[in-house]
Amino acid sequence: MIRKILSTLSLAVALSLSGPAGHGAAPAAAQSCLSQSQVLAAVQSGQAVSLANFLGAISAATGGGQVLSSPMLCDFGGQLMYVVNVLSGGQVTRLHVNAQTGAISY
Secondary structure, eight states, X not given: OHHHHHHHHHHHHHHHHHOSTTOOOOOTTOSEEOOHHHHHHHHHHTSSXXXXXXXXXXXXXXXXXXXXXXXXXXXXXXXXXXXXXXXXXXXXXXXXXXXXXXXXXX
16 A cells, blocks of 8 residues: 555656646757657658657666656757656656667766
């Protein structure tokens, strides 16, 4: 019972940290984050690979972590990176995923 309550509280905290769907604040180091239509255009033009292609690698890198709502595609000095919050083991970790290669950094 206590374990279930703690799990629920952890999820609630994680979701509150991730911000409302589609309205997350831009990461401090990012020059700008793209709108949904800009993300679609970047994927269609080949500037970025769809985040769906990297979900397996994200899960593996985080020990089966769950991607929380509102991943963002942001420009870091000319490099497009997905900014993804992942819940794993009751902890929220922010990852940066290279939108071309899928390389993950913390």
